[in-house]
Amino acid sequence: MNPFKDARNHVIDQIQSACARVQRDPATVELLAVSKTHPSSAIRDMYELGQRCFGENYLQEALDKIQALKDLNIEWHFIGHVQRNKTKSLAEHFDWVHGVDRLIIAERLSSQRAEHAADLNICLQVNIDHQQTKDGCPPEDVAELVQTISRLPKLKLRGIMVIPAPEHAEAFEAAKTLFDAVKAQHAHPEQWDTLSMGMSADLNAAIAAGSTIVRIGTALFGARNYSQGV
Ligand SMILES: *Cc1c(COP(=O)(O)O)cnc(C)c1O
Numbered sequence: 001m002n003p004f005k006d007a008r009n010h011v012i013d014q015i016q017s018a019c020a021r022v023q024r025d026p027a028t029v030e031l032l033a034v035s036k037t038h039p040s041s042a043i044r045d046m047y048e049l050g051q052r053c054f055g056e057n058y059l060q061e062a063l064d065k066i067q068a069l070k071d072l073n074i075e076w077h078f079i080g081h082v083q084r085n086k087t088k089s090l091a092e093h094f095d096w097v098h099g100v101d102r103l104i105i106a107e108r109l110s111s112q113r114a115e116h117a118a119d120l121n122i123c124l125q126v127n128i129d130h131q132q133t134k135d136g137c138p139p140e141d142v143a144e145l146v147q148t149i150s151r152l153p154k155l156k157l158r159g160i161m162v163i164p165a166p167e168h169a170e171a172f173e174a175a176k177t178l179f180d181a182v183k184a185q186h187a188h189p190e191q192w193d194t195l196s197m198g199m200s201a202d203l204n205a206a207i208a209a210g211s212t213i214v215r216i217g218t219a220l221f222g223a224r225n226y227s228q229g230v
Pocket of ligand 1: 034036057079080163198199200201215216217218219
């Protein structure tokens, strides 16, 4: 018996009911399994259930898992804060990077992505509710960043990623408004297709507002135990 079967089915049910309430097609919402702090064996179990997209926050931990699981056809998403000295490894080993919040990060990812590799999918992380301690660019900077970053080779800028404070569910609506405003001005609007928002505790509100990728850790894998290391 797969230890994650019930949890994954439950999350999929939640996504389907959240979509039904606002008459969205559930196929428009991707489930990203956030596997940080959980061992490779847990990812293998989740993969066996049909899960293909996994999200990691910590580079070294992620690289170890990518190596251990290279026999599987996993789409790897980096969802942590992107430090400048980590871009080369990200460009080499990931399919998606959600936390791009400065031009220099995009420029480095672009120049460090191998010529033969597929374009790296990226999202702009936006500090949508103006939190003081959070990463992400100010909403006012998004339009210009999109213009500049869209010209860089080997990247596909797909949309925005937000992590609102728990009490700021209305920030999902603000993210959707910003997303739509950029799309309306975009030279290739069909490429601007991703709104990465919603975690275990707030996926309903995120889906109601228009999320296209929900990043779910706890509801799939159970509580994280940081003290044991990884
Ligand atoms: C850890 C994390 C998640 C998953 O959070 P849960 O509450 O466990 O679902 C999602 N997004 C980001 C950016 C994270 O760091």
